[in-house]
Amino acid sequence: MPTYNATVTVRLKNGVLDPQGKAIEGALGSLGFDGVEQVRQGKTFDVVLDATTEDAAKESLNAMCEKLLANTVIEDYAVEVAG
């Protein structure tokens, strides 16, 4: 079975407050970085997995997100398989 390298990115939904992002905005400001309008913090998961095909890999990665990696109440996710 081939092995795939995938990256899952999980981001907060629009409208969900992001305390970390807010704090980083502030901190960047006080560090003298101007022009920063917004920072939103998210997560990435670099997953190495065996699957029969790339589609199969994608499919199970989506399932992983729905079941565990993302809290769909507050987060969206995107899956990318490098092959």
Next chain:
Amino acid sequence: MPTYNATVTVRLKNGVLDPQGKAIEGALGSLGFDGVEQVRQGKTFDVVLDATTEDAAKESLNAMCEKLLANTVIEDYAVEVAG
């Protein structure tokens, strides 16, 4: 001054222990996802910033990583500007 949408990705350096990734691997396993060989967790920062040019944006984003966004002792970072 034009506005750029950038994404900064911060990942643990090779060989640095990733307890989160390890726990997620385990959880995926017990949820019945086989074939997961490794999970490494990282961070993303979606940054909206004003800069004179794309290069200027990249430059200041790199500086942000060195100064705050990444802990360069244990993390590597990558900067991507969408424009």
Next chain:
Amino acid sequence: MKTTIIQFPGSNRDRDMIAAISLISGQSPALAWHTNTALPDSDLIIIPGGFSHGDYLRSGAIAARAPVMDAVRNAADKGVRILGVCNGFQTLTEAGLLPGALMRNAGLTFVCKNVMLEVANNTNPFTARYAQGEVIRCPVAHHDGNYFADPATLQQIEDNGQVAFRYAESTNPNGSQNNIAGIFNAAGNVLGMMPHPENLVEPAHGGTDGRRLFEGALNMIETQFALGAA
């Protein structure tokens, strides 16, 4: 009344909860390991505080998907009282047994201190021993207690009188919306709260106001309490 306490690897206020229940009820609670698929029959099921599975990924996220949670879900559907404290609250939201989510504290740091709690709805066995609007002191100790729900859900929670406790006297330690410290599910038999009543049950704790919550949850009250009339 029989109590069961759920234990996950990384639970660490389970011992506090066992001590509190034993002290108040005079009976030591049953314990259920996270891999159990069935629970001893119980009148009260408690998910204690801690860092289940290290709180890695998201607080309570991995615990919420443990085998034992299906049993908890079934019990909840049957109307068994469920109490989730701190990590237990996070786990119940991750499991979808309570609405909303608990985000990183607005101050971003872990916070352990005493806060003031207002009883927002006492028409429920969990809170019946408190006066409506009564304000008590209670410890908190968490990193992710910042309650969030989308506007519609929030409205619903408020309209249904599902808010059990609110941080009072501007002691909101984490930025929670509407100062929410604890909520019921729509049916009123599931309570999740960030503060730690189990650390406020004997004089040595500097107060005993936490007792009444367990006394309420543990006594046999058959009458169904009408929510909403808060």
Next chain:
Amino acid sequence: MTVNNTRPITPELVAEHGLNEEEYARIVELTDREPTFTELGIWSAMWNEHCSYKSSKRWLKTLPTEGPRVVHGPGENAGVVSIGDGDVVVFKMESHNHPSYIEPYQGAATGVGGILRDVFTMGARPIATMNALRFGEPDHPKTRHLVSGVVAGVGGYGNSFGVPCVGGEVNFHPRYNGNILVNAFAAGIAKEDGIYISKAEGVGLPVVYLGAKTGRDGVGGATMASAEFDDSIDDKRPTVQVGDPFTEKCLLEACLELMETGAVIAIQDMGAAGLTCSAVEMGAKGDLGIKLNLDDVPVRETAMTAYEMMLSESQERMLMVLRPQKEDEANAIFVKWGLDFAIVGETTNTLRFEVFHQGEKVADLPIKELGDEAPEYDRPWVEPGKHSPMERHLFAPPDDYNAALIKLIGSPDLASRRWVWEQYDTMIQGNTLLRPGGDAGVVRVDGHPCKALAFSSDVTPRYVEADPYEGGKQAVAECYRNLIATGAEPLATTDNLNFGNPEKPEIMGQFVAAIRGIGEACEALKMPIVSGNVSLYNETSNANGGGEAILPTPTIAAVGLIEDHACMARIGTADEGDALFLVGTEAEHLAQTLYQREILGEETGPAPEVDLKMERARGDFVLAAIRSGYASACHDISDGGLAIALAEMCLASDCGADCEIDITYPHAALFGEDQARYIVAVDHEWANMFAANSEGSGVSFARIGTVTAAGAGARLKINDLVDVAVADLREAHEAWFPDFMGQTALAEAAE
């Protein structure tokens, strides 16, 4: 991949391993041939300062380590002291200074993890931690980053593991600019007959590895040099240790369950030079040989060499000798807690330390010599000079006593540490009776109706710098007073001796004198040293290439026993109308005080001297008074003197105070830091009785005032000198730390 082991041993390589020529010659002699590369790594790990105490051993031996309650003194993972009823308290303190400077969060976190492991390895469930922190001057560009990282790391690990933090210290001084100190303390409780040690017993028994997988964490720079023999250099870069409190919590529960089954013969946690030190210790102490097969060691990285596995400092790992009959029970427990485990070797009767990797014997060394024959140095040292006394009239009085008091109470070393300890779980386990913010922290003995333990951590580095001998005594004395002030009988002590480069005679002189002072004080105050840790070479390389040492910082932590917590004392329970007593005499000593530093802007002169007889007499008296219920509140007098102690009591008790003190030299009396002094608040009904008792017991005392009403109007008044609103004191006291950390804290925490 074992090519590394055939690496030629050059003088450079020997030097890289921190071994000098004589040491290497001795190694060749003991090995009976030129060591292999892996063997060189093993020798260097066993013989470095950290593991061998080669510079300090000679002097540590002079410390008092025995007492009627001492069950295990220094030499085990932690000290063990009886608290009666068959219970023991197990405790130790250890430094993680350098790692915390490199990576503050992980450095501090793994420091806490390491000390917790030392405690539960012995079979004790941890019940309390403390953390003694020293940072550079507040304005130094790195300080904020280090403070927020270290505090978040201490909390991140302890909160998740689930043990309350009950105390500690935070100081700021330029001498720590390039070398901060992170000293972590942990204490646990066990049954005296349930204590486990590292001494292995029995031949042919399985050596079991339990816990996290082994990576290249913290493998010394020498591997980098050895990487030239390897293709994939980048993957072999030694990495910073990352803590995993979750695994440690599982390890705790698994170890305690395992001990319950009676399966454990010997157990040793893997700390510095993990597998090497733990295996050698087990064998050497048990007069046994150890055979290890590295192919069975759980690893988390590919292509790890024997050298790397033997020197890895990966966290959350244990080595044990188990009863074979219990194997199934043991396996069930490891599986339940999801921990990696493997039989990685066995005990032998050869007294050799034999290590196999991929079919090859990569090390074969005499185990006793590895363990016991590390070099021991009597490094040259010079007796520190004495400052001539500085009379109090040499110090200018403040222009405005109120302003001076407010400035002091809001100064970096006296401001409230709330910002720090509110990031620590101080209430978990439900037994905390006294949280940080007073003198000692107090925790109930779980399951016992009335017993409690008190914990305090203290040292005043500026005193030790001025006079290592008196400073050493003072560190113990202040710790003693903090315990007494809660109504605890001081039981025993652990130390964490942080100094500069011992190869400099004046630094070695500080070390020797400080130990002399600490030893005398522990002897006189009946609090023997039962465990400890030495951290040397704490220096900042300065512009001209040389190194500037930190302030000599022998941190002292001690444990006290409260027989009945119904009659303990707190700083925060003074009531309106209580009579305020000073136990002790009018202060005269202004040199090296915070008044001198913060108000006069100087740090000169001698440290205050400690009269140990007087400490003992006054301590005994205050303890008796508290235990017989006289004290409605108590606080010792330390940094900042009488005025600051009064202010701290007013703040903690949320009350005012009206003081009429008979004094001859105001600013010395108010801000002098003479030792062996306390403030005791006594219900006015008992005031005369208390006074009579003081007379009777012959301790000097003075009735200095009355506690006044709580609330908004509360004021602290001292003669015609001080008249300030307690609210203003609070504002200054509480504001400094949050203002100092401000936004940075948020940003760092976001990481």
